[in-house]
Amino acid sequence: MFQKILKKRANLKLSLVFVIIPFLIILIFIFKSFDQNSENIENKNQELENNLITVKDFLFNQFNSGAIKIEFKARNGDSIQKILYDQKISPVEVSNVLGALRREYNIGALKKDQKVYLIVKKEKNGNFVSRLTVNVDNITSIHVFLNKDNVYETKRVTKILTKKNHLIETTIDRGVYRTAKQSGIENSIVAQFAKLYGFEVDFQRDLKKNDKIKIFYEKYLDDDGVSQRTGNILYSEITNVEKNIILYRYEYPNGSIAYFTPDGKSIEKSLMRTPINGAKLSSRYGFRIHPILGYNQIHQGTDFAAPIGTPVMASGAGTVKYAGWKGGYGKFISIHHSPIYQTNYAHLQDYAKGIRRGVKVQQGQVIGYLGSTGSSTGPHLHYEVIVNGKKVNSQTLKLPSSNPLEGNNKNFFEMQKRNIDNLILEASKKK
Numbered sequence: 001m002f003q004k005i006l007k008k009r010a011n012l013k014l015s016l017v018f019v020i021i022p023f024l025i026i027l028i029f030i031f032k033s034f035d036q037n038s039e040n041i042e043n044k045n046q047e048l049e050n051n052l053i054t055v056k057d058f059l060f061n062q063f064n065s066g067a068i069k070i071e072f073k074a075r076n077g078d079s080i081q082k083i084l085y086d087q088k089i090s091p092v093e094v095s096n097v098l099g100a101l102r103r104e105y106n107i108g109a110l111k112k113d114q115k116v117y118l119i120v121k122k123e124k125n126g127n128f129v130s131r132l133t134v135n136v137d138n139i140t141s142i143h144v145f146l147n148k149d150n151v152y153e154t155k156r157v158t159k160i161l162t163k164k165n166h167l168i169e170t171t172i173d174r175g176v177y178r179t180a181k182q183s184g185i186e187n188s189i190v191a192q193f194a195k196l197y198g199f200e201v202d203f204q205r206d207l208k209k210n211d212k213i214k215i216f217y218e219k220y221l222d223d224d225g226v227s228q229r230t231g232n233i234l235y236s237e238i239t240n241v242e243k244n245i246i247l248y249r250y251e252y253p254n255g256s257i258a259y260f261t262p263d264g265k266s267i268e269k270s271l272m273r274t275p276i277n278g279a280k281l282s283s284r285y286g287f288r289i290h291p292i293l294g295y296n297q298i299h300q301g302t303d304f305a306a307p308i309g310t311p312v313m314a315s316g317a318g319t320v321k322y323a324g325w326k327g328g329y330g331k332f333i334s335i336h337h338s339p340i341y342q343t344n345y346a347h348l349q350d351y352a353k354g355i356r357r358g359v360k361v362q363q364g365q366v367i368g369y370l371g372s373t374g375s376s377t378g379p380h381l382h383y384e385v386i387v388n389g390k391k392v393n394s395q396t397l398k399l400p401s402s403n404p405l406e407g408n409n410k411n412f413f414e415m416q417k418r419n420i421d422n423l424i425l426e427a428s429k430k431k
């Protein structure tokens with residue numbers, strides 16, 4: 001028994017000599033060469049480097065014998081303090097590190113999946129932190145590190161983002177949203193796109209297989225070429241058998257933004273036909289068997305099916321006249337847009353923050369969230385449009401368009417349009 005253990009120990013010693021030690025030597029060489037590489041780059045781009053220490057760079061620079069690199073992905077309830085104590089860092093050292101961190105970052109509980117990187121040096125008199133990095137978001141990180149005088153210093157590093165315009169042309173296969181996702185179009189752009197056409201096009205009903213969409217939009221890339229966020233749609237186009245709707249972004253001299261067709265007309269209407277993104281029209285206006293009461297009655301609204309919690313928008317600018325429980329309607333919002341137009345939204349799960357009687361809302365503003373409250377067979381939005389006190393079919397209602405561009409605005413628009421056309425040409429050449 002003892003002999004066996006002794007034998008095992010001997011084996012361990014042998015493997016130390018022949019495997020682990022050469023491996024360590026190779027490792028040291030690899031990191032030395034990394035160090036040299038990053039030094040060369042540093043000399044070249046001294047100025048840039050000052051603002052642009054990436055996590056990777058400093059990890060290689062700091063990583064040498066006696067130090068261990070640890071990467072954490074926070075779980076609920078984790079804190080930096082806990083992470084440091086788990087690494088057997090002394091209370092004095094922990095308070096020094098946190099004190100330094102506090103100069104740039106309000107430390108509380110970490111968010112789920114938030115990343116923390118640590119380099120811990122293990123020495124005879126205990127473990128101490130050689131470097132701590134906390135990722136605040138995709139592009140910002142806070143670094144705490146020991147400077148030459150052995151004092152903790154703090155640095156906030158924000159990745160420099162460069163704007164790059166991006167052109168996507170795609171043919172609809174199975175639904176706009178699925179196609180957009182497959183083409184790599186970001187959710188924020190899909191939402192913008194849906195909002196632009198929400199007045200004129202019902203994505204579920206009007207867009208079918210083989211219809212085409214084209215979107216030209218701004219993307220912000222970090223220094224690794226990875227897209228970190230999206231900007232504005234500059235141009236978009238929908239083509240189906242019936243129509244081709246092109247929209248250009250226009251910035252007014254006062255900075256406000258609107259979209260116009262190539263001849264300077266707006267497709268914006270006083271009300272949107274579909275006050276929800278990504279919903280399926282599940283029940284039209286008209287006669288039907290009532291799903292709960294059973295008898296034949298007129299359905300004086302339009303139902304849109306979507307998952308619970310899907311944001312519901314104000315279909316036009318106006319004032320909230322009612323936001324509360326209303327019998328079979330469940331949680332209910334009513335908006336007055338003008339003396340003529342009113343819209344109602346029923347079966348909501350909840351109201352958006354600040355939505356109550358008397359509050360002014362903008363077109364497209366989120367007012368609540370789709371639900372199944374009141375007399376409802378499943379998650380859907382029951383949407384009603386009232387014209388001069390009478391409920392009408394929102395999907396066939398003819399609504400007046402906003403005013404077309406005139407005078408100087410028409411001239412400025414022509415200039416911006418040409419500029420966008422040139423950018424698209426450039427982007428499609430590079431493709």
Ligand SMILES: [Zn+2]
Pocket residue numbers: 283299301302303381382383
């Ligand atoms: Zn309904």
